Amino acid sequence: MSTFTKTPGWLDWYAGPSKPRFQVPPGSVDAHCHVFGPGAEFPYAPERKYTPCDASKHELYALRDHLGFARNVVVQATCHGADNRAMVDACLSSGGKARGVATVKRSVTDEELQALHAAGVRGVRFNFVKRLVDFTPKDELLEIAGRIAKLGWHVVIYFEAVDLPELWDFFTALPTTVVVDHMGRPDVTKPIDGPEFELFLKFMRQHPNVWSKVSCPERLSVTGPKALNGEQAAYQDVVPFARKVVEEFPDRVLWGTDWPHPNLKDHMPDDGLLVDFIPHIAPTAELQKKLLVDNPMRLYWPEEAK
Numbered sequence: 215m216s217t218f219t220k221t222p223g224w225l226d227w228y229a230g231p232s233k234p235r236f237q238v239p240p241g242s243v244d245a246h247c248h249v250f251g252p253g254a255e256f257p258y259a260p261e262r263k264y265t266p267c268d269a270s271k272h273e274l275y276a277l278r279d280h281l282g283f284a285r286n287v288v289v290q291a292t293c294h295g296a297d298n299r300a301m302v303d304a305c306l307s308s309g310g311k312a313r314g315v316a317t318v319k320r321s322v323t324d325e326e327l328q329a330l331h332a333a334g335v336r337g338v339r340f341n342f343v344k345r346l347v348d349f350t351p352k353d354e355l356l357e358i359a360g361r362i363a364k365l366g367w368h369v370v371i372y373f374e375a376v377d378l379p380e381l382w383d384f385f386t387a388l389p390t391t392v393v394v395d396h397m398g399r400p401d402v403t404k405p406i407d408g409p410e411f412e413l414f415l416k417f418m419r420q421h422p423n424v425w426s427k428v429s430c431p432e433r434l435s436v437t438g439p440k441a442l443n444g445e446q447a448a449y450q451d452v453v454p455f456a457r458k459v460v461e462e463f464p465d466r467v468l469w470g471t472d473w474p475h476p477n478l479k480d481h482m483p484d485d486g487l488l489v490d491f492i493p494h495i496a497p498t499a500e501l502q503k504k505l506l507v508d509n510p511m512r513l514y515w516p517e518e519a520k
């Protein structure tokens with residue numbers, strides 16, 4: 215029993231996902247997923263904006279095997295604040311098959327950073343989505359970025375598309391590889407060649423250190439159809455946006471399930487059908503291998519990457 219009460223209306227992850235029809239290439243990495251607690255073992259942070267259902271490393275790794283993936287990148291979820299214990303525990307229990315992205319404060323010590331590195335952490339996440347986190351001053355984030363750069367880590371950024379103009383100078387000053395979560399959350403009801411998405415493409419074109427996760431169609435889609443009930447053509451409105459990023463920047467894209475899909479309000483996707491979404495955005499075997507194997511390996515397991 216969790217000691218926490220879930221946020222009202224919380225949708226739990228989908229139990230019993232289907233077996234994907236799309237077979238991912240050998241060695242594929244789910245490069246964006248989370249663990250939640252379990253709260254009784256790894257309490258949720260006092261400053262959190264939501265209280266999720268528990269979603270343990272055991273359940274995450276069972277899903278990995280079911281979907282045919284070989285590895286995971288476990289991204290610190292905001293409900294755990296800067297307490298990285300659940301994410302670190304997941305990495306340490308993975309037999310080297312998981313790496314992590316942490317959230318740290320300016321007060322983090324060099325010894326703590328070293329311990330995170332030893333556990334498999336290779337990046338920090340800076341979050342600018344106001345419904346998820348309180349504001350952190352940019353000078354504090356820049357100081358953290360400078361320190362983690364020395365460890366060879368990168369910075370993961372999460373923001374809303376409308377905020378990119380204001381955040382541009384900060385993002386382009388970061389001294390590391392920069393990985394954008396969920397394509398910078400484009401409004402897919404706007405034209406793909408309109409100013410908002412063009413600005414995101416310009417961000418990637420002008421800055422070769424910027425990568426993007428082409429994840430979360432279930433969050434971005436307005437029209438659906440939902441990845442449920444065997445649907446093989448889900449989230450059609452997101453496809454052109456994600457496919458554009460994959461085709462223009464094939465060596466700087468990552469894909470992840472986003473399991474256990476925090477804060478979805480409308481529906482919880484069948485993760486097997488989310489995997490079947492991949493060939494719609496990465497239509498060739500070469501693009502699929504870059505997206506699912508070569509790119510995440512280069513970023514998270516460089517010592518093994520070919």
Ligand SMILES: O=C(O)c1cc(C(=O)O)oc(=O)c1
Binds near residue numbers: 291395472477
């Ligand atoms: O859009 C979200 O609600 C969301 C939240 C979190 C988190 O709470 O860490 O992570 C994500 O990747 C997406």
